[in-house]
Amino acid sequence: MNNSYYNSEDLKKxxxxxxxxxxxxxxxxxxxxxVFKDSELSAREKSIIALAVAHAIQCPYCIDAYSxxxxxxxxxxxxxxxxxxxxxxxxxxxxxxxxxxxxNKIKEIAM
Amino acid sequence: MIRSLKSQQNKLSIxxxxxxxxxxxxxxxxxxxxxxxxxxxxxxxxxxxxSINTFQINIGKMCNQVCKHCHVDAGPDRKEIMSKEIMILxxxxxxxxxxxxTVDLTGGAPEMNPNFRWFVQEIKKLNRHILVRCNLxxxxxxxxxxxxPIFYKENKIEIVSSLPFYTKDRTDRQRGQGVFQDxxxxxxxxxxxxxxxxxxxxxxxxxxxxxxxxxxxxQKILEKEYKQELLEHYGISFNSLFTITNLPISRFLDYLLxxxxxxxxxxxxxxxxxxxxASNVMCRNTISVGWDGxxxxxxxxxxxxxxxxIPQKHISLFSLSQLTNRSIIxxxxxxxxxxxxxxxxxGTLI
Numbered sequence: 523m524n525n526s527y528y529n530s531e532d533l534k535k536x537x538x539x540x541x542x543x544x545x546x547x548x549x550x551x552x553x554x555x556x557v558f559k560d561s562e563l564s565a566r567e568k569s570i571i572a573l574a575v576a577h578a579i580q581c582p583y584c585i586d587a588y589s590x591x592x593x594x595x596x597x598x599x600x601x602x603x604x605x606x607x608x609x610x611x612x613x614x615x616x617x618x619x620x621x622x623x624x625x626n627k628i629k630e631i632a633m
Numbered sequence: 634m635i636r637s638l639k640s641q642q643n644k645l646s647i648x649x650x651x652x653x654x655x656x657x658x659x660x661x662x663x664x665x666x667x668x669x670x671x672x673x674x675x676x677x678x679x680x681x682x683x684s685i686n687t688f689q690i691n692i693g694k695m696c697n698q699v700c701k702h703c704h705v706d707a708g709p710d711r712k713e714i715m716s717k718e719i720m721i722l723x724x725x726x727x728x729x730x731x732x733x734x735t736v737d738l739t740g741g742a743p744e745m746n747p748n749f750r751w752f753v754q755e756i757k758k759l760n761r762h763i764l765v766r767c768n769l770x771x772x773x774x775x776x777x778x779x780x781x782p783i784f785y786k787e788n789k790i791e792i793v794s795s796l797p798f799y800t801k802d803r804t805d806r807q808r809g810q811g812v813f814q815d816x817x818x819x820x821x822x823x824x825x826x827x828x829x830x831x832x833x834x835x836x837x838x839x840x841x842x843x844x845x846x847x848x849x850x851x852q853k854i855l856e857k858e859y860k861q862e863l864l865e866h867y868g869i870s871f872n873s874l875f876t877i878t879n880l881p882i883s884r885f886l887d888y889l890l891x892x893x894x895x896x897x898x899x900x901x902x903x904x905x906x907x908x909x910x911a912s913n914v915m916c917r918n919t920i921s922v923g924w925d926g927x928x929x930x931x932x933x934x935x936x937x938x939x940x941x942x943i944p945q946k947h948i949s950l951f952s953l954s955q956l957t958n959r960s961i962i963x964x965x966x967x968x969x970x971x972x973x974x975x976x977x978x979x980g981t982l983i
Contacts, residue, residue, distance in 0.1 A: 560854070564854070565851075565854070566850075566854065566858075590847055593845070593847065594843070594847045594848065594849070594850045595850045595854075596798070596850070596855065596858060598800065598802065598803075
């Protein structure tokens with residue numbers, strides 16, 4: 523028994539989610555597969571977006587999956603790290619922008 | 634520079650050791666389903682030839698490069714090259730078997746065989762389509778090779794050249810320091826004599842193969858990116874891009890084992906098994922000839938020393954009827970040709 527909450531082997535079992543609720547599981551995977559097809563954005567562009575989002579939401583499964591996928595689709599290490607910095611900047615900025623709320627509150631209550 | 638496995642006396646330079654690893658891992662892992670079982674499930678076992686039309690001749694393991702993924706374990710230290718006597722036997726077979734319409738010359742660097750140019754010209758006299766797997770850097774390796782683009786042009790050779798990626802970093806990591814720059818220069822030289830231009834009859838195709846333990850992505854999309862990048866940055870044109878999957882043998886097997894990627898990679902290949910690709914595998918229309926004249930189902934079986942399963946295994950005893958009716962020898966390495974959109978010396982299979 524693996525005592526870790528996250529086990530890399532579990533990623534391979536993702537499709538088994540449908541075993542407990544087939545209708546919703548199937549709908550999700552149909553949607554998921556459709557999302558990642560070449561369309562107005564290419565599958566390659568979607569892959570680097572997914573990599574950045576994976577870091578923003580800190581999902582180890584997604585990071586594994588989209589690090590491989592983005593590299594396979596030809597993104598370089600430098601480009602991939604820049605995508606992670608974009609995620610990081612947005613996350614950092616999201617905290618920092620709340621500083622305005624703090625400033626507003628202080629201005630409201632301070633003499 | 635890295636050396637061949639053979640010169641390092643690495644046990645993976647021995648075909649039986651490689652086969653043992655491929656079979657041994659099978660016994661320890663339920664996911665690694667035997668390839669035979671997969672073929673059986675889609676009615677393809679025993680695997681039989683469809684129509685044999687390609688004669689792939691490996692004229693030697695000598696090469697000016699030592700690529701990390703090379704299934705031939707080629708390099709400057711390899712001395713196994715085809716003699717003129719074996720070449721004469723190949724020409725006799727071609728003369729007697731007009732169904733062998735395409736002759737695919739490979740190596741090592743085939744151009745390093747001292748009889749290469751003579752052999753090409755003799756094949757040309759037999760009116761066959763000739764394809765040379767040129768590693769590009771050979772053109773710049775020595776002044777005696779500098780006129781190769783003209784020689785190719787005069788003999789209307791189709792050129793197939795590896796360029797693992799359109800960036801220096803990934804190419805050099807796989808093929809050696811400086812290979813990207815030399816490859817770009819060689820491609821420009823080929824373009825200059827008329828190769829790779831749309832509508833022209835001098836065909837220049839490039840080969841992508843992954844620089845690591847992963848599968849190729851879409852051939853169509855990669856081709857578009859290659860064309861755009863190479864034209865924009867280097868003014869280079871080419872005809873088609875073939876994506877090829879690395880098979881887990883020889884130096885690539887060594888890489889997989891050294892980096893702990895072996896089982897995951899095999900699992901990836903097996904998970905991506907595609908029956909449509911399996912029905913189109915290149916061993917169904919190709920006969921592979923080794924430097925010493927022995928016959929194989931493909932270049933990979935050749936490197937694993939799995940000779941054709943017929944009594945007459947040598948070019949001197951060539952029998953098209955025996956070869957047409959034979960069963961093709963398969964193994965776990967064959968998953969490399971049937972994963973995803975499939976893989977062959979001519980790119981994807983579907």
